[in-house]
Amino acid sequence: MEAIIQTEDLSISFGGHVAVDSVSITIPSKKFTSIIGPNGAGKTTFFNLLSGQLSPTKGSIFYKEEEITKLSTTERTRLGIGRSFQITNVFPNLTVLENVRLAVQSQKKVRYNMIAHFRHFKQFEQKSYEILEKVFLLEKADSKAVNLAHGEKRKLEIAMLLALETELLLLDEPTAGMSLEEVPAIIDVIKQLKQEDDRTIVLIEHKMDMIMDLSDEVLVLFHGELLAKGKPEEIVQNETVQSAYLGGMYDEKQLT
Numbered sequence: 001m002e003a004i005i006q007t008e009d010l011s012i013s014f015g016g017h018v019a020v021d022s023v024s025i026t027i028p029s030k031k032f033t034s035i036i037g038p039n040g041a042g043k044t045t046f047f048n049l050l051s052g053q054l055s056p057t058k059g060s061i062f063y064k065e066e067e068i069t070k071l072s073t074t075e076r077t078r079l080g081i082g083r084s085f086q087i088t089n090v091f092p093n094l095t096v097l098e099n100v101r102l103a104v105q106s107q108k109k110v111r112y113n114m115i116a117h118f119r120h121f122k123q124f125e126q127k128s129y130e131i132l133e134k135v136f137l138l139e140k141a142d143s144k145a146v147n148l149a150h151g152e153k154r155k156l157e158i159a160m161l162l163a164l165e166t167e168l169l170l171l172d173e174p175t176a177g178m179s180l181e182e183v184p185a186i187i188d189v190i191k192q193l194k195q196e197d198d199r200t201i202v203l204i205e206h207k208m209d210m211i212m213d214l215s216d217e218v219l220v221l222f223h224g225e226l227l228a229k230g231k232p233e234e235i236v237q238n239e240t241v242q243s244a245y246l247g248g249m250y251d252e253k254q255l256t
């Protein structure tokens with residue numbers, strides 16, 4: 001199976017605390033991989049290492065077999081690694097459509113110039129509408145971003161991520177902080193992305209039903225280490241994983 005991203009012995013420490021500890025994994029291309037683990041297991045830190053927001057204390061990261069360990073976040077995005085919720089360039093006073101159009105435009109690297117602007121405008125707008133339809137946000141196209149509900153903002157972030165056309169999508173708890181009514185819409189968006197098999201998705205989630213429903217493979221982090229990996233049905237049956245989630249009952253000797 002072709003790997004899109006690979007880590008070797010990847011570690012990061014904050015002070016004396018090892019948040020990600022010698023993690024060597026392979027994320028298969030065009031598959032849906034989920035990363036689970038109890039609070040503080042190192043999941044978000046691991047994503048930050050993949051996307052370039054943090055530099056590892058040791059170890060290496062490879063994207064399509066090229067080493068990217070020292071590349072910046074922008075360089076990694078350009079290569080095809082897109083991370084949700086790092087998008088800070090949502091303009092609150094622009095409409096949803098305008099925000100997505102700017103993201104489409106930035107991906108096409110078209111700088112502002114009167115003639116090019118008019119020529120490309122319709123094309124960018126068309127693409128933006130298509131993306132908004134995909135994330136079930138079409139009816140909010142003309143609303144200002146600032147006026148969106150929490151779940152809708154998350155959908156806008158996913159829309160902007162899609163506009164960047166990255167091959168790899170790193171989604172960090174896309175349903176976190178949402179009301180129960182908002183969750184199904186985001187799950188629908190992610191399912192739809194999964195069906196478009198030209199993308200590789202890596203999802204951090206706590207909701208096990210979502211993990212079971214969407215994942216081809218699940219990686220379990222615990223205390224910064226890779227505790228287990230396998231198909232979702234194998235992971236839920238894995239006794240070591242169950243013990244880790246039960247906290248106090250976990251015995252480190254079981255792993256050695």
Ligand SMILES: Nc1ncnc2c1ncn2[C@@H]1O[C@H](COP(=O)(O)OP(=O)(O)OP(=O)(O)O)[C@@H](O)[C@H]1O
Pocket residue numbers: 014019037038039040041042043044045046
């Ligand atoms: N910038 C930082 N400085 C110091 N410690 C950090 C930093 N970032 C993360 N940590 C620590 O690293 C550990 C892993 O945190 P991380 O946020 O990656 O866990 P997580 O698995 O994503 O947790 P959650 O499921 O609660 O989001 C935690 O103990 C956290 O306090």
